[in-house]
Amino acid sequence: MTGPAQAARCDWRSLSVAVLLATALAPPALAQTAANEPLAVPIGWLKVVEPDPPILSNLAPPPADTGLAGARLGREDNATTGSFTGHDYQLTETLVPEGEDPLAAARSALAQTPFLLVDAPAETMVKIADLPEAQGALIFNVARGEDRLRGTDCRRNLLHTAPSDSMLTDALMQFIAWRQWSDLVLIEGEHPGDAEFSAALDASATKFGQKIAARKTWAFDADMRRNASAEVPLFTQDFGDYDLLLISDTLDDFDRYIPFNTWLPRPTGGTEGIVPAAWSPSVEQSGAAQLQSRFIELTGREMQSGDYAAWAAVRAVGEAVTRLNSADPAALRDFLLSDQFQLAGFKGRPQSFRDWNGQMRQPIPLVSDRAVVALAPIEGFMHQVTELDTLGTDRAESACTAFSD
Amino acid sequence: MRCLALSAPLLAALSAASMAHAAEIWITNEKDNTISVIDVATLEVTRTIPTGERPRGITFSKDYSVVYICASDSDTVQVMDPETGEILHDLPSGEDPEQFVLHPDDKHLYIANEDDAITTVVDTETQKVVAQINVGIEPEGMAVSPDGNIAITTSETTNMAHWIDTGTQQLFANTLVDSRPRHAEFTHDGGQLWVSSEIGGTITVFDARSQAELGKVRFDIPNIHPDKIQPVGFEFDEKGEYAWVALGPANHVAVVNMKTLEVEDYVLVGRRVWHMAFSPDMSQLFTTNGVSGDVTVIDVASRNPVKTIKVGRYPWGAATRP
Numbered sequence: 001m002t003g004p005a006q007a008a009r010c011d012w013r014s015l016s017v018a019v020l021l022a023t024a025l026a027p028p029a030l031a032q033t034a035a036n037e038p039l040a041v042p043i044g045w046l047k048v049v050e051p052d053p054p055i056l057s058n059l060a061p062p063p064a065d066t067g068l069a070g071a072r073l074g075r076e077d078n079a080t081t082g083s084f085t086g087h088d089y090q091l092t093e094t095l096v097p098e099g100e101d102p103l104a105a106a107r108s109a110l111a112q113t114p115f116l117l118v119d120a121p122a123e124t125m126v127k128i129a130d131l132p133e134a135q136g137a138l139i140f141n142v143a144r145g146e147d148r149l150r151g152t153d154c155r156r157n158l159l160h161t162a163p164s165d166s167m168l169t170d171a172l173m174q175f176i177a178w179r180q181w182s183d184l185v186l187i188e189g190e191h192p193g194d195a196e197f198s199a200a201l202d203a204s205a206t207k208f209g210q211k212i213a214a215r216k217t218w219a220f221d222a223d224m225r226r227n228a229s230a231e232v233p234l235f236t237q238d239f240g241d242y243d244l245l246l247i248s249d250t251l252d253d254f255d256r257y258i259p260f261n262t263w264l265p266r267p268t269g270g271t272e273g274i275v276p277a278a279w280s281p282s283v284e285q286s287g288a289a290q291l292q293s294r295f296i297e298l299t300g301r302e303m304q305s306g307d308y309a310a311w312a313a314v315r316a317v318g319e320a321v322t323r324l325n326s327a328d329p330a331a332l333r334d335f336l337l338s339d340q341f342q343l344a345g346f347k348g349r350p351q352s353f354r355d356w357n358g359q360m361r362q363p364i365p366l367v368s369d370r371a372v373v374a375l376a377p378i379e380g381f382m383h384q385v386t387e388l389d390t391l392g393t394d395r396a397e398s399a400c401t402a403f404s405d
Numbered sequence: 406m407r408c409l410a411l412s413a414p415l416l417a418a419l420s421a422a423s424m425a426h427a428a429e430i431w432i433t434n435e436k437d438n439t440i441s442v443i444d445v446a447t448l449e450v451t452r453t454i455p456t457g458e459r460p461r462g463i464t465f466s467k468d469y470s471v472v473y474i475c476a477s478d479s480d481t482v483q484v485m486d487p488e489t490g491e492i493l494h495d496l497p498s499g500e501d502p503e504q505f506v507l508h509p510d511d512k513h514l515y516i517a518n519e520d521d522a523i524t525t526v527v528d529t530e531t532q533k534v535v536a537q538i539n540v541g542i543e544p545e546g547m548a549v550s551p552d553g554n555i556a557i558t559t560s561e562t563t564n565m566a567h568w569i570d571t572g573t574q575q576l577f578a579n580t581l582v583d584s585r586p587r588h589a590e591f592t593h594d595g596g597q598l599w600v601s602s603e604i605g606g607t608i609t610v611f612d613a614r615s616q617a618e619l620g621k622v623r624f625d626i627p628n629i630h631p632d633k634i635q636p637v638g639f640e641f642d643e644k645g646e647y648a649w650v651a652l653g654p655a656n657h658v659a660v661v662n663m664k665t666l667e668v669e670d671y672v673l674v675g676r677r678v679w680h681m682a683f684s685p686d687m688s689q690l691f692t693t694n695g696v697s698g699d700v701t702v703i704d705v706a707s708r709n710p711v712k713t714i715k716v717g718r719y720p721w722g723a724a725t726r727p
Contacts, residue, residue: 080562081565084576287543290520322581342583342584
């Protein structure tokens with residue numbers, strides 16, 4: 001078909017005939033630009049299963065398909081666009097059970113696609129990026145927050161749609177600074193991830209002029225569902241006065257039992273209370289309600305941060321393929337890291353990649369159970385390039401050298 | 406945006422005719438399930454009319470005998486008697502109708518079904534769906550050419566303007582625009598199609614005949630970060646010389662020279678400005694400010710805001726009743 005400019009107005013009673021004819025005679029939409037053979041865009045998702053450490057609560061374990069469900073929705077979103085542009089998006093899913101070799105699995109995934117989303121421990125993620133098969137590929141970290149993956153351990157072929165820990169803690173500290181809750185105390189758990197998150201909290205507190213005046217390590221081994229009301233008041237009594245209690249409990253082992261049991265009636269923040277997150281079921285502005293409802297329709301559950309990061313990675317590939325009409329990973333990498341790329345990520349601002357470490361810039365919602373309390377960057381925190389770069393390690397501070405071409 | 410306001414020549418013709426009531430601007434309040442009716446002479450809210458859930462798009466029939474309202478969360482288009490505020494009947498609209506446009510035949514509504522990636526065409530007389538057209542994800546912006554031959558749907562996540570042949574109800578072209586297209590309008594002469602991109606921060610101007618891109622409008626307001634300059638609704642003035650563009654969280658409306666595509670002025674309005682409608686004599690512009698819950702009245706000649714009118718929660722759509 002060409003244009004309808006001269007077409008006579010259709011008699012509505014003969015519509016079905018007209019539609020039938022048009023369907024029979026005309027190829028689908030965008031026939032003039034779509035290639036005859038659709039361009040195949042395979043995308044891989046790989047998760048290395050880790051043993052779950054025991055936690056106190058037996059309720060609401062994280063969904064088994066966290067991340068994967070987001071990748072599937074991203075593929076569906078891409079495929080709709082692809083139906084107009086002649087791009088065929090496929091998702092290959094690889095689950096590496098405990099005890100099996102993640103590198104062998106990654107090799108075979110990379111044999112099928114140069115675009116691989118990875119949910120694996122930081123060390124494994126780096127090893128996958130270092131595989132000979134991964135050179136020239138684009139690996140997306142869709143799960144891990146460790147700043148070293150964006151710093152000393154960064155890799156040229158490793159992009160991050162999951163926010164770094166420091167982006168999350170900067171977001172929280174901006175909010176705390178804005179509220180002028182300057183006296184902070186901290187409880188941290190004993191898991192290695194807790195120490196990393198606490199370190200990020202410390203650095204963010206320094207960055208935004210806040211002070212963590214006192215800290216304690218959560219060392220109880222009792223079952224706090226029975227003892228929280230008895231133990232937490234005493235445990236928090238010797239903090240003295242403060243404005244907000246920070247909690248670093250990345251496994252959500254004990255943190256849920258702290259609020260309302262502290263000696264002084266004070267809010268909590270960090271992993272419990274006001275929580276910085278890539279995504280939350282309570283995000284609804286900027287069209288987010290539509291993404292939430294598409295996700296719920298597909299999966300029957302609510303969208304979590306891990307789902308969002310995987311969705312964003314698949315959508316980033318899709319957006320680049322759409323704009324370039326190419327699935328060449330080198331061309332896509334250049335485009336993704338350029339100022340031409342922007343992803344509408346339902347958080348109110350265009351999202352792009354930092355060209356010095358491959359981290360996706362993104363607003364960080366600060367959420368309670370049922371609402372977005374604030375959206376960082378908080379108004380008033382200025383930056384010479386983009387306010388989004390007030391969150392996380394900025395270009396000048398970055399220890400990553402793999403991106404300097 | 407026949408959904409939100411009417412074409413200038415038609416308005417002029419109708420305002421010349423003597424009407425029984427004073428001219429009004431109708432505002433949909435997305436989170437109050439109401440319409441606020443503003444009297445253009447007094448600039449006061451004179452009526453608040455209950456609607457279905459989450460009213461957004463709003464447009465009058467050509468003779469103003471009925472008003473159509475997208476009640477998004479009620480999954481219907483309501484048909485209301487503007488005199489009494491009574492709902493006459495509901496039209497089948499497909500799921501989650503957000504925005505629509507009334508064809509020049511005064512009979513067919515083209516409706517964007519935001520959650521379903523579909524454009525639904527409804528015959529308002531038979532009250533039947535006559536076609537459903539698969540489009541990109543989150544369709545929103547709707548336009549129809551003055552001659553009625555082309556309808557447009559823009560899809561927010563697919564980032565396209567989809568061109569529909571209204572003779573066959575088939576897509577005949579899909580053109581990429583910048584991120585998150587929200588609104589589309591044909592120029593009065595039908596020669597150009599304008600599409601706003603909220604996250605891209607631009608308006609793309611197409612040649613309506615060839616679908617070729619003619620240029621882009623870009624915005625720049627001192628002391629407001631470019632990320633926050635998010636064009637959404639826009640309207641062309643009577644002579645087709647200036648486009649008035651709502652810039653969302655930048656809390657400004659831009660005045661764009663349609664020949665040069667350069668911005669000549671920025672007018673400060675309320676918070677998160679979505680859409681707008683002209684008064685029947687085109688001398689005043691009424692903008693819906695979602696977050697501040699009010700309507701800013703702009704004097705078109707001087708390009709100054711002259712009044713703020715409190716309406717309901719999250720005002721979204723606007724339509725003129727001369």
